Amino acid sequence: xxxxxxxITFTVLSLLLLACSQLGYYSQSISGHLSIxxxxxxxxxxxxxxxxxxxxxxxxxxxxxxxxxxxESLYLPKNDSYLSYADTGRSAALWNIVAAPDxxxxxxxxxxxxxxxxxxxxxxxxTEANAYAGRLxxxxxxxxxxxVPAYSTLGWFDDPLLNTVIDLPEWGLAGIIFHExxxxxxxxxxxxxxxxxxxxxxxxxxxRRWLADYGTDEIRAAFQRFETRQAGFRALLQQxxxxxxxxxxxxxxxxxxxACKEEVLDRMQLQYAELKESWGGxxxxxxxxxxxxxNASFVSAQTYRHYLPxxxxxxxxxxxxxxxxxxxxxxxxxxxxxxxxxxxxRLLTRDDELF
Numbered sequence: 001x002x003x004x005x006x007x008i009t010f011t012v013l014s015l016l017l018l019a020c021s022q023l024g025y026y027s028q029s030i031s032g033h034l035s036i037x038x039x040x041x042x043x044x045x046x047x048x049x050x051x052x053x054x055x056x057x058x059x060x061x062x063x064x065x066x067x068x069x070x071x072e073s074l075y076l077p078k079n080d081s082y083l084s085y086a087d088t089g090r091s092a093a094l095w096n097i098v099a100a101p102d103x104x105x106x107x108x109x110x111x112x113x114x115x116x117x118x119x120x121x122x123x124x125x126x127t128e129a130n131a132y133a134g135r136l137x138x139x140x141x142x143x144x145x146x147x148v149p150a151y152s153t154l155g156w157f158d159d160p161l162l163n164t165v166i167d168l169p170e171w172g173l174a175g176i177i178f179h180e181x182x183x184x185x186x187x188x189x190x191x192x193x194x195x196x197x198x199x200x201x202x203x204x205x206x207x208r209r210w211l212a213d214y215g216t217d218e219i220r221a222a223f224q225r226f227e228t229r230q231a232g233f234r235a236l237l238q239q240x241x242x243x244x245x246x247x248x249x250x251x252x253x254x255x256x257x258x259a260c261k262e263e264v265l266d267r268m269q270l271q272y273a274e275l276k277e278s279w280g281g282x283x284x285x286x287x288x289x290x291x292x293x294x295n296a297s298f299v300s301a302q303t304y305r306h307y308l309p310x311x312x313x314x315x316x317x318x319x320x321x322x323x324x325x326x327x328x329x330x331x332x333x334x335x336x337x338x339x340x341x342x343x344x345x346r347l348l349t350r351d352d353e354l355f
Contacts, residue, residue, distance in 0.1 A: 028123065028124055029124070031124075032094065032125070035088075035124075036086050036088060036093070036162070037086075037160075039088070040084040040085065040160040041084060041085055041086070043084060044083075046060060056166070059173075060161070060166075063082065063173060063177065064083065066082075066177045066210065067082045067177055069210055069213075069214075070178055073213075074178060074205075074206045074322060076178065076182060076184070076185055077181055081158050081159040081160075082159060082177050083158070084158065085161045085162075085163075088162055088163055091147065092149060093148050093151055093162055094123055094124045094148050095123050095145055095146070095148065096122045096145070096146055097120060097122075097123070097132060097133050097136070097143060097145055098119060098143070098145075098146070098296040098299050100141065100299050101140070101142070102141065102142050102294075102295065103247075103248050103254060103257045103295075105241065105244060105298055105299060106299075107296070107303075108136075115154075115189070116189030116191075117192075119299060119300075119303055120300070120303075133145050141296070142295040142297075143294070143296050144291065149162070149165045149168075149176065150176050150180055151180070155184040169226075170223075171207045171211065171223050171226070174207055175204070176203070178202055178206035179200065181202075182203065183195065186326070190337065192303055193303055194307060194333070194344065196303050196304045197304065197305060197306060197311055200308055201308055205322075207223075211223060232278075233285050234305070236268065236271055236272060240264060240267075240271075241298045241301075244295065247260035247261050261295075265292070265294075269289065272285070272289065307348070310344045310345075310347035310348050311329070313347050314328050314329065314347065
């Protein structure tokens with residue numbers, strides 16, 4: 001579904017006219033995205049190209065199977081997204097920045113013409129991301145930069161599969177395709193916590209269904225190990241976030257809140273070391289700790305998972321029928337922000353995990 005050049009030109013001009021003060025940022029966003037779009041090659045063409053490595057072809061065949069499953073079994077949009085491939089020449093599609101005050105878990109928001117307001121801001125160049133993060137840090141924010149392997153243009157373009165995800169394990173690659181297509185199905189401006197939890201729900205449910213139908217015993221066992229570690233790590237995040245919230249929920253002096261925060265984060269490091277030991281030394285989460293955790297680290301995690309239990313309940317209420325589930329989610333998406341929040345909050349319980 002290629003958009004006509006006049007539409008693309010209008011969009012670009014709108015971005016520039018409506019945000020002259022952010023000309024540099026929008027310029028890098030436009031050029032970065034168009035560079036990915038121009039690098040696309042149809043996967044079916046690549047599969048017949050003798051110059052394409054056999055290993056890459058094998059991975060592309062698997063990706064096409066996940067794409068077909070997304071349409072036929074998960075009822076996600078049927079278009080040309082993820083039927084082409086692009087090599088970005090870098091390790092990430094882009095780098096997102098998340099920021100929060102040094103004594104709060106409320107994220108800084110950035111507002112954009114098409115996507116609405118989001119608790120993150122993306123850069124295609126890591127150096128530019130680092131520079132902007134440095135300015136935010138100088139202003140007193142806690143800041144986190146994280147690599148983004150893929151993103152959705154919400155159906156405006158036929159998004160390609162990227163080199164940044166092609167080497168993921170089976171559940172990782174399938175999950176990203178399901179997640180990004182879910183954004184094409186339902187997206188609400190100015191409600192990232194709803195959008196991301198919905199897409200995460202579709203990703204995880206889709207992966208479970210894919211593995212049940214097509215996974216080998218070996219792959220299902222590997223995925224179970226992954227899920228067990230994920231659960232342990234998320235429990236640690238939830239526990240630590242709760243302790244940080246308690247630090248900030250008092251009327252104590254700022255210095256005392258920061259001292260409490262440092263104690264909580266030091267304790268988290270010790271608890272993570274114990275968790276690693278219980279995993280036999282598995283170090284897959286070390287990267288999360290490489291830049292010392294701060295408030296922005298927990299903001300990022302919450303965005304994707306806070307409403308996940310609520311969406312799981314909606315699916316249960318529809319007896320696992322994804323078509324009916326999407327109808328209900330679209331009904332929720334049509335509500336006002338406050339009405340939607342009230343419904344989603346009611347669907348959560350006190351014991352629900354946030355991560």
